[in-house]
Amino acid sequence: MFSDRRRGLKILLLGLFLAGSCVYAQFSSRELDYEDCLADPEKYAGAEVWVGRDLTIGAVEPGRFRVRGPGEEFSVEVPGGTEGLGLRTGDYFQAITVFRPRDGGGYLELREIRTAPRRRLKILVSVLPALLVGLLLVRCLRWKNGFLAWKDAPGEVRRDA
Amino acid sequence: MPDLVTHLAAGFLASRFFRLGRFLVLFYLGALLPDLLSRPFHIPFPPIFPATQPFHAPLVLFAFCWLAALFFRAEARRGVFAALYAGCLSHLLLDLLQTHLIGGYIWLFPFSTRTYSLGFAEPEYFLDYLWLTLPLSLLAFSLAWPGRERKG
Numbered sequence: 203m204f205s206d207r208r209r210g211l212k213i214l215l216l217g218l219f220l221a222g223s224c225v226y227a228q229f230s231s232r233e234l235d236y237e238d239c240l241a242d243p244e245k246y247a248g249a250e251v252w253v254g255r256d257l258t259i260g261a262v263e264p265g266r267f268r269v270r271g272p273g274e275e276f277s278v279e280v281p282g283g284t285e286g287l288g289l290r291t292g293d294y295f296q297a298i299t300v301f302r303p304r305d306g307g308g309y310l311e312l313r314e315i316r317t318a319p320r321r322r323l324k325i326l327v328s329v330l331p332a333l334l335v336g337l338l339l340v341r342c343l344r345w346k347n348g349f350l351a352w353k354d355a356p357g358e359v360r361r362d363a
Numbered sequence: 364m365p366d367l368v369t370h371l372a373a374g375f376l377a378s379r380f381f382r383l384g385r386f387l388v389l390f391y392l393g394a395l396l397p398d399l400l401s402r403p404f405h406i407p408f409p410p411i412f413p414a415t416q417p418f419h420a421p422l423v424l425f426a427f428c429w430l431a432a433l434f435f436r437a438e439a440r441r442g443v444f445a446a447l448y449a450g451c452l453s454h455l456l457l458d459l460l461q462t463h464l465i466g467g468y469i470w471l472f473p474f475s476t477r478t479y480s481l482g483f484a485e486p487e488y489f490l491d492y493l494w495l496t497l498p499l500s501l502l503a504f505s506l507a508w509p510g511r512e513r514k515g
Contacts, residue, residue: 203429204432204433204437204440204441204444205437206437209433212429212430212433213430213433213434216426216427216429216430216433217430219423219426220417220423220426220427220430223417223420223423223426223472223473224414224415224417225414226417226473227413227414227415227416227417227469227472227473227476228411228413228414229413230413230476231413231416231469231472231476232413233413233465233466252465252466254464254465255405255409255412255465255466256405256406256409256412257409271409272407272408272409296463296464296465297464297465298464298465314464315464316464318486318487319487320487320490321486321487323487323490324366324486324487324490325402325406327366327367327368327490327493327497328366328367328368328398328402329367330367330368330500331367331368331370331371331395331500332367332395332399334371334500334501334504335371335388335391335392335395335504337504338388338391338504338507338508339388339392341508341509342385342388342509349434349435349436350434350435350436351435351436351439352385352439353509354509354510
């Protein structure tokens with residue numbers, strides 16, 4: 203498993219497994235979205251649609267709110283009104299909605315929502331540990347003769363001498 | 364996910380139970396790795412979220428840590444793999460505590476894409492403990508600084 207025997211082949215196969223996992227997950231665990239529903243409104247009438255994977259709240263109106271994300275913007279209707287839900291423009295959120303067909307198209311109706319007003323702070327503070335560990339790696343390791351090794355590894359010192 | 368400060372602090376506390384020596388920094392890296400391999404990609408580009416989820420699955424992380432270990436010299440690989448993967452598992456266990464309105468983590472991937480979470484705490488809950496986790500993270504950093512692990 204860890205020997206040098208067929209190391210190149212092991213690296214290649216593991217790399218392919220990881221790349222394949224990403225591709226497979228992209229298609230196998232993809233969730234139903236608003237665009238899918240609009241493509242065939244009758245088929246998806248009443249379907250549950252999850253909204254909010256890294257999307258934010260746009261303009262908030264009494265009976266609906268806009269959803270913003272890179273390259274997409276759409277509305278979610280809120281039957282009981284948006285007041286009291288704590289919706290704030292710019293906040294990340296997660297929502298369970300239901301697709302309702304209308305006039306050849308359709309809309310999303312809110313069933314449940316959970317906002318994450320501190321997610322930006324969470325992302326921001328997460329940069330620090332990443333930098334600290336990155337700094338430690340740079341201080342501790344070096345790339346030499348095709349391998350990573352500790353800078354103060356005794357074997358490395360002998361080879362350098 | 365809890366924030367990475369919490370993950371590093373938890374990794375620091377967990378590392379106290381092992382004799383990691385020079386592999387300590389790799390244990391810390393493992394404690395952050397699942398998020399480092401996924402968040403920088405799907406946060407700016409949400410449509411690829413599903414493709415990044417395997418990096419929160421134990422089997423895929425096993426493969427990644429094995430791959431990473433192969434870039435070290437043969438005599439260090441076992442320790443590199445063990446430290447990285449143990450760190451990753453500490454991350455996954457902490458993530459498992461969270462509650463999600465939608466989704467969770469695909470622990471059994473690639474055999475299943477069903478999501479799991481225990482639902483004890485909101486993802487932002489851990490920010491309330493920054494007063495504790497931030498000093499612990501800085502302590503973790505200072506103790507792992509080259510030369511310190513052998514003095515300690």
